[in-house]
Structures are given as C-alpha cells and as structure tokens.
Amino acid sequence: MATIGKVLKDVGTGIFNRTLGRLTGAGISTDSRIPRAKAKWSGRSDKEDWRVRLQIPAGADALRGAILDNNTLLEPLQESNGMFWPLTPAVVIQHSANYNPLAQTHSNYPFQAYQNSQVDSYNIIGEFPVQNSDDAKHWVATVNFLRTVTKMFFGKEQDLKGNPPPILHMSGYGDHMFNKVPVIVNTFNVELRPGIDYISTKQGQGGLYRQAEVVDEVALTSGESQSWAPTLSNISVLVTPVYSRDSIGRFSLSEFARGDLSGKGANDIGFI
Numbered sequence: 001m002a003t004i005g006k007v008l009k010d011v012g013t014g015i016f017n018r019t020l021g022r023l024t025g026a027g028i029s030t031d032s033r034i035p036r037a038k039a040k041w042s043g044r045s046d047k048e049d050w051r052v053r054l055q056i057p058a059g060a061d062a063l064r065g066a067i068l069d070n071n072t073l074l075e076p077l078q079e080s081n082g083m084f085w086p087l088t089p090a091v092v093i094q095h096s097a098n099y100n101p102l103a104q105t106h107s108n109y110p111f112q113a114y115q116n117s118q119v120d121s122y123n124i125i126g127e128f129p130v131q132n133s134d135d136a137k138h139w140v141a142t143v144n145f146l147r148t149v150t151k152m153f154f155g156k157e158q159d160l161k162g163n164p165p166p167i168l169h170m171s172g173y174g175d176h177m178f179n180k181v182p183v184i185v186n187t188f189n190v191e192l193r194p195g196i197d198y199i200s201t202k203q204g205q206g207g208l209y210r211q212a213e214v215v216d217e218v219a220l221t222s223g224e225s226q227s228w229a230p231t232l233s234n235i236s237v238l239v240t241p242v243y244s245r246d247s248i249g250r251f252s253l254s255e256f257a258r259g260d261l262s263g264k265g266a267n268d269i270g271f272i
Contacts, residue, residue: 032261036195052124052172054237055082055118055150062159063166069150073203074145076138082168083142085235091172095119102147119272121186125236136201136229146188146237167242169269179270180263181205191234208216241272245250 028163056064057136066080077083097117101110149168169180203225247269255261256271263270
C-alpha cells in the first residue's frame with residue numbers, strides 16, 4: 001500500500017509540475033491577479049499588451065484629470081489608462097458597403113449605385129473573473145468607468161461642462177487589428193448572476209459607495225466603503241468607431257491597404 005501511495009504521489013506531482021512548466025513556458029503567470037496579468041505573443045513584440053481595452057487617449061490630460069486622476073475608486077485602472085478584458089472576449093465586427101439599386105425598365109437586374117462605406121457598431125463580450133479582493137476592486141472600478149464614459153459633463157462641472165461623453169481609444173490583438181481606434185460607448189451590460197459567490201472589497205473613498213459604519217457585522221473605518229463583486233460575470237460593451245472631419249481628410253485607400261493608417265505613430269489614430 002505504501003508503494004502504491006508513493007507511485008500515485010509521484011505521478012500526481014509530475015503532472016502538476018508539467019502543467020506549471022507549460023504555463024510558465026507559455027509566458028502565463030500563476031498569479032491570478034487581474035491587474036498584473038498581461039497577454040503577450042510569445043517571442044513576438046513581448047513589450048506590447050494585446051488584450052482588448054478601452055482607454056483614455058494619450059495626451060487627453062484634461063479628460064484623464066476629470067476621470068482618473070486623484071480618484072481612489074478608479075485607481076485600479078490608472079496604470080492601464082482605462083479598462084480591459086482580462087480574458088479573450090468575443091468581438092463581432094461588420095463592415096458595410098452600401099449601394100442603392102436602380103431599377104431598369106424591362107430588366108431582370110437593377111444597377112447598383114454606390115452610396116457609402118462604413119464600419120458598423122460592434123459588440124465586445126467577455127467574461128470577467130474575480131478571485132480575490134483586489135480583483136473585486138478592479139471589477140468595481142471597471143463598472144464605474146463604463147458608467148462614467150456613457151455620461152456627459154453636466155451640472156457642477158467647470159472646465160469641461162457641456163462636453164458629450166468622451167471618445168475612447170480601442171486597442172487589441174496588435175497593430176493591424178485594433179490600434180487606437182477612436183470609439184464612443186453606446187451601451188454596456190453587466191451580468192450579475194445568481195447562484196455564484198460574491199467577493200467583498202473596500203474602496204477608500206466616501207461618496208458613491210458610502211455605507212453604514214457596520215455592514216453585515218464587518219466594521220468599516222471612517223471614509224471607507226464596501227462593494228461586492230461576482231466571482232464570474234459577463235461585461236459586454238457596444239462601441240461605434242468615430243472619426244473627425246480632419247481625420248477623414250487624411251485618409252488614403254492605398255496607405256490604408258498597406259497598413260500605414262493603423263495608428264502606429266504617437267499622435268496617430270487607427271483606421272479600420
């Protein structure tokens with residue numbers, strides 16, 4: 001019996017070590033914390049993060065100052081300058097070339113008159129796992145970021161009062177997929193499932209999530225607030241690409257075909 005137990009132990013340990021070895025060899029850390037995880041192509045552009053993300057544009061200091069800076073609630077998103085999906089989401093993209101049919105008398109086939117082309121709104125749907133209180137804090141920050149970017153600057157605002165909801169940059173999957181594509185957030189959905197665990201987290205800022213000093217017999221220090229995040233949820237966001245008149249005036253189909261308009265420059269945006 002002792003020999004059988006030793007064999008089972010050795011086999012189990014070997015499988016476990018080989019699994020960890022494959023994960024490490026693939027560049028996947030065993031640390032499950034969302035803020036530290038970065039998806040990278042092994043051996044290729046290891047400095048670039050290719051997760052799907054929505055970010056405040058670089059150089060938009062006033063916008064970042066109004067939303068992210070000095071904001072304890074959104075502090076988990078400050079390093080990434082916005083939100084990202086920790087797991088690979090489903091992205092459904094549709095490009096359209098629109099034509100008007102011109103009916104001809106005594107003809108079986110109408111002529112097609114070209115009208116315009118466009119990139120339609122597309123959905124980003126991905127799971128958001130939460131395994132500890134740090135992940136829960138990141139989940140709460142993500143939901144509140146989406147709530148924020150679907151609202152205009154209104155009420156007691158001073159510097160940006162009257163501005164519409166911000167334009168974000170969408171990036172993911174490398175330079176020639178989505179790279180600093182300017183988008184607006186039309187809608188977002190967060191699924192709060194029944195029958196799963198919820199993890200508590202504290203935010204060190206009063207206001208939006210201010211609650212009683214004692215919640216479910218868990219004492220909160222002054223100025224702290226508490227929220228609960230599901231261990232697994234779906235976050236889906238519907239975005240629409242938008243381009244200014246100045247940006248459209250710089251478009252060239254030949255440059256687009258060569259990939260020269262993919263937003264590689266520091267001040268460039270990505271055309272898709």
